[in-house]
Amino acid sequence: MLMETLNIRNHGLNSSAKRYHRHAKTGKCATLILISIFVMSCKSTLLTNSTTVNVTDPNADESAKHLMLRIREIPKNGYAFGHQDATAYGMGWKNDGTSYRSDVAEVSGDFPAVYGFEIGHIELGHQQNLDSVDFDLMTRLIQKAHKSGGIISISWHPDNPVTNKSAWDPSPAVAEILEGGLMHPKYQAWVAKVADFMHGLKTQTGKPIPIVFRPFHEMNGSWFWWGRKSCTPKEFQLLWRQTYELLTNTYNVHNLLYCYSTDVVKNEKEYLKFYPGDNYVDILGIDLYHKNSTERYIELLKDNLSLLSKIGKFKNKPFAMTEGGLNMVPVEDWWTNVLDKSVANTGIAWALFWRNAWPNHYFGPFKGQKSSADFKKFKGLSHVLFLEDIKKIR
Numbered sequence: 029m030l031m032e033t034l035n036i037r038n039h040g041l042n043s044s045a046k047r048y049h050r051h052a053k054t055g056k057c058a059t060l061i062l063i064s065i066f067v068m069s070c071k072s073t074l075l076t077n078s079t080t081v082n083v084t085d086p087n088a089d090e091s092a093k094h095l096m097l098r099i100r101e102i103p104k105n106g107y108a109f110g111h112q113d114a115t116a117y118g119m120g121w122k123n124d125g126t127s128y129r130s131d132v133a134e135v136s137g138d139f140p141a142v143y144g145f146e147i148g149h150i151e152l153g154h155q156q157n158l159d160s161v162d163f164d165l166m167t168r169l170i171q172k173a174h175k176s177g178g179i180i181s182i183s184w185h186p187d188n189p190v191t192n193k194s195a196w197d198p199s200p201a202v203a204e205i206l207e208g209g210l211m212h213p214k215y216q217a218w219v220a221k222v223a224d225f226m227h228g229l230k231t232q233t234g235k236p237i238p239i240v241f242r243p244f245h246e247m248n249g250s251w252f253w254w255g256r257k258s259c260t261p262k263e264f265q266l267l268w269r270q271t272y273e274l275l276t277n278t279y280n281v282h283n284l285l286y287c288y289s290t291d292v293v294k295n296e297k298e299y300l301k302f303y304p305g306d307n308y309v310d311i312l313g314i315d316l317y318h319k320n321s322t323e324r325y326i327e328l329l330k331d332n333l334s335l336l337s338k339i340g341k342f343k344n345k346p347f348a349m350t351e352g353g354l355n356m357v358p359v360e361d362w363w364t365n366v367l368d369k370s371v372a373n374t375g376i377a378w379a380l381f382w383r384n385a386w387p388n389h390y391f392g393p394f395k396g397q398k399s400s401a402d403f404k405k406f407k408g409l410s411h412v413l414f415l416e417d418i419k420k421i422r
């Protein structure tokens with residue numbers, strides 16, 4: 029009925045009015061097209077593809093899929109620079125919640141692209157992690173790093189669940205916390221606390237913040253209770269899978285990408301010895317510290333990263349140097365001449381350096397530190413990506 033009335037009215041229009049209407053219609057179309065182009069260009073180009081990306085969690089949040097696409101995109105441009113606890117503290121300062129700074133930014137003029145955080149002691153319900161970083165502050169620092177375009181990686185050094193000593197107590201514990209084990213309920217409650225923390229990582233508008241979660245790292249070493257001398261590969265794999273199932277299926281955490289990272293390895297077989305399976309791992313990592321001579325480290329980086337790259341390509345999974353560095357960086361040109369020369373073009377998505385904790389335990393530069401001038405040079409290399417560069421990969 030309404031349509032008919034409109035049609036009759038339309039028939040009644042004279043030709044100039046009709047022309048005016050035609051123009052108005054074309055104008056409207058053009059405006060709509062322009063608005064769509066503008067909206068599309070504001071929206072991440074990667075985000076529009078995020079339904080097609082493969083991540084292990086079938087119920088992964090859109091944000092986690094988007095993060096996976098960003099990570100896959102990085103090696104086309106170089107590799108990203110990461111720093112552990114970059115904004116939580118640095119040499120001679122601690123974030124009291126009122127400032128936002130980083131030793132790396134003070135030296136180089138830009139913030140890291142990747143932010144490592146640590147949730148050891150979340151399982152105990154503590155207010156602070158094992159390195160005295162307040163968990164509420166950590167949440168805010170994660171929100172800020174995410175908002176500014178950074179990538180967040182979270183490690184977890186849980187206490188030994190059997191002895192209640194630290195993660196570095198290698199007394200056997202894994203068998204006890206697996207399903208059917210006496211301590212399984214205790215472990216389940218621990219994972220519930222991890223889940224609560226992960227659930228709390230939301231943007232201002234309530235969207236989940238995607239995280240690279242890297243639990244039970246360096247398992248091929250023998251210093252942690254989940255290490256090679258404390259459990260069998262089978263037990264480790266079950267621990268990983270059961271933790272994964274608890275987080276995803278039981279506690280509905282869907283903002284995580286799972287990263288498996290070993291310590292330095294001799295060969296592929298050693299890398300894969302504890303590997304829980306392709307369906308439980310999104311990213312392959314390796315922790316490579318400079319502990320012996322420079323020559324030895326250069327060799328180690330080359331060997332281990334080419335091996336990692338081979339496995340990554342075969343499995344079609346992104347890979348990264350998930351921890352590393354030279355304590356106290358006493359080599360003046362370490363960043364450009366030791367590190368970059370060995371890791372550029374290996375295909376790693378990022379390299380993360382450990383925390384600037386104390387005057388004799390730091391892996392990043394700070395103002396006045398011996399390697400700072402070289403770090404500025406390193407920052408200037410077009411294939412080394414800091415926050416301003418990684419922001420553009422979206």
Ligand code: BMA
Binds near residue numbers: 385
């Ligand atoms: C280690 C050291 C420790 C710290 C732990 C977890 O490598 O830095 O002091 O407690 O990492 O961050």
